[in-house]
Amino acid sequence: MARAVALLRAAGIEDPARDARALLAHAMALGPERLSLHVGDPLTEGQARAFGAAVAARLARKPVSKILGRRLFWGLEFRVTEEVLDPRPETEILVAEALREPFSRLLDLGTGSGCILLSCLRDRAGASGLGADLSAAALDVARGNARALGLGERAAFRAADWSAPGWAAGLAEESGRFDLVVSNPPYIAAAEMGGLAPEVRGWDPALALTPGGDGLDAYRAITAGLCDLLAPGGRALFEIGPTQGAGVAALLAAAGLGGIRVLPDLDGRDRVVGGRRPG
Missing domain, CATH: 3.40.50.150 (Vaccinia Virus protein VP39)
Known part of the structure; x- marks a missing residue:
């Protein structure tokens, strides 16, 4: 997550920490509010790939909502x-x-x-x-x-x-x-x-x-x-x-x-x- 935040910040993303947390929780199939409970868990290979793909999409300026496929309104x-x-x-x-x-x-x-x-x-x-x-x-x-x-x-x-x-x-x-x-x-x-x-x-x-x-x-x-x-x-x-x-x-x-x-x-x-x- 720290690497993702650094990459997103360097790309000019407005709130890189918020976005990285949302993308990591998504890759781990967790609600964002539960991520802190699992911060010490090792990522599986599949989760790591999913997180990397999500970060790459955000670096391409795809909105977080469209990476996750959902939006609260x-x-x-x-x-x-x-x-x-x-x-x-x-x-x-x-x-x-x-x-x-x-x-x-x-x-x-x-x-x-x-x-x-x-x-x-x-x-x-x-x-x-x-x-x-x-x-x-x-x-x-x-x-x-x-x-x-x-x-x-x-x-x-x-x-x-x-x-x-x-x-x-x-x-x-x-x-x-x-x-x-x-x-x-x-x-x-x-x-x-x-x-x-x-x-x-x-x-x-x-x-x-x-x-x-x-x-x-x-x-x-x-x-x-x-x-x-x-x-x-x-x-x-x-x-x-x-x-x-x-x-x-x-x-x-x-x-x-x-x-x-x-x-x-x-x-x-x-x-x-x-x-x-x-x-």
């Missing part, structure tokens, strides 16, 4: 792969706002690992939800997470492409309308991609990071379909980048929503925009 454990966006703590602001009012039918657009949809459903007994995504591989991950969390009967998943003509009307015709629509769509502008951390740029799917251009295309497409998707009085909530609050709020207003609010994250940066369909 909203107090729940989600399986994550290279086919889905790695859930981030700031996205919990969106979940908290979603849970601020009751809902019975929830739509999560660009569901990825399903972390937003499933976190909301776990805290709303009796509610049901639909997760939609363009990626078939992401939908497979989300379905697996729903089963693992005991939410398979309340969460459904389907393919959807919000860039396709009539997508929202077709989805509403098949699935009905929703009293809450949430989304953490790709919102990074093309010019900003080069400045992302290598853990993000190299290991999260580009489809989940950027729509190209100014980063607002997904919001334009989704807000244009909101009146097809939302029941009267229903809410829409979006995660945004820190400079996009005014732009996304204007799109919600143009779509006919009222009560528009821009909410900050714990660092005071704009993080969530929400509005309500009149009714």
Whole structure:
């Protein structure tokens, strides 16, 4: 572990000791909190190989969560792969706002690992939800997470492409309308991609990071379909980048929503925009 910490530190990893502990515990099939109880144990040959491979992956700037294959979010454990966006703590602001009012039918657009949809459903007994995504591989991950969390009967998943003509009307015709629509769509502008951390740029799917251009295309497409998707009085909530609050709020207003609010994250940066369909 000491050698791993030194290697990770030399590579510029932000918290090398934390990462080395997590990777060693994973190689030994232990919970991280139990590692100190086994620190004197010799590694088996297989454990040593697994630890070496994990450290090599981290040196290549693969995120620890994707080496372990799991990420804690909203107090729940989600399986994550290279086919889905790695859930981030700031996205919990969106979940908290979603849970601020009751809902019975929830739509999560660009569901990825399903972390937003499933976190909301776990805290709303009796509610049901639909997760939609363009990626078939992401939908497979989300379905697996729903089963693992005991939410398979309340969460459904389907393919959807919000860039396709009539997508929202077709989805509403098949699935009905929703009293809450949430989304953490790709919102990074093309010019900003080069400045992302290598853990993000190299290991999260580009489809989940950027729509190209100014980063607002997904919001334009989704807000244009909101009146097809939302029941009267229903809410829409979006995660945004820190400079996009005014732009996304204007799109919600143009779509006919009222009560528009821009909410900050714990660092005071704009993080969530929400509005309500009149009714």
